[in-house]
Amino acid sequence: MQQKKYSKIISLHFSPETSRSPMMYNLAKKFDLTFNILKARIDPKEEGHMILELSGTEEDYRKGISYLQEHGVSVQEVAQSISRDEESCLHCGLCTSLCIANALRLDLETRLVIFESSRCTACSQCTRVCPVKAMHVEINGDF
Numbered sequence: 001m002q003q004k005k006y007s008k009i010i011s012l013h014f015s016p017e018t019s020r021s022p023m024m025y026n027l028a029k030k031f032d033l034t035f036n037i038l039k040a041r042i043d044p045k046e047e048g049h050m051i052l053e054l055s056g057t058e059e060d061y062r063k064g065i066s067y068l069q070e071h072g073v074s075v076q077e078v079a080q081s082i083s084r085d086e087e088s089c090l091h092c093g094l095c096t097s098l099c100i101a102n103a104l105r106l107d108l109e110t111r112l113v114i115f116e117s118s119r120c121t122a123c124s125q126c127t128r129v130c131p132v133k134a135m136h137v138e139i140n141g142d143f
Contacts, residue, residue, distance in 0.1 A: 007053060009052070009054075011049070011051050011077075011078050011123055012075055016046055016047060018048075018073055019048040023068060026067065031067065032060050036053040081117070082120050082122050082124065082137060082138070091111065095113065095126035098128075103120035104126055
């Protein structure tokens with residue numbers, strides 16, 4: 001009997017030590033998981049961040065997540081999206097410095113912060129730094 005495919009989008013945060021390890025290779029080889037890297041910023045000497053879709057059987061998925069956590073990788077499911085309250089936004093630009101997906105960027109001509117939600121990976125870094133709380137997390141029920 002074939003097991004049902006299980007798939008989730010997750011956010012991984014790596015320490016400098018962990019970013020030098022072949023974590024994705026091990027997920028594929030040891031746990032028979034496939035992955036699709038959606039966004040990544042990894043430097044062997046700094047912290048890393050990756051958004052990926054991880055697929056396999058539910059049992060292999062859970063074993064793979066445990067493996068990552070045992071090796072110091074912070075794992076979060078991405079079951080959210082980000083929105084912005086246009087009226088509240090001051091266009092200060094603080095959020096742009098943390099946006100690894102470049103979904104938030106400063107328009108140099110207008111000096112306004114542009115939010116391209118289609119590029120957003122929902123890491124929620126912008127919601128943590130916005131001084132007026134114009135960036136909001138929306139929980140999606142279909143993950």
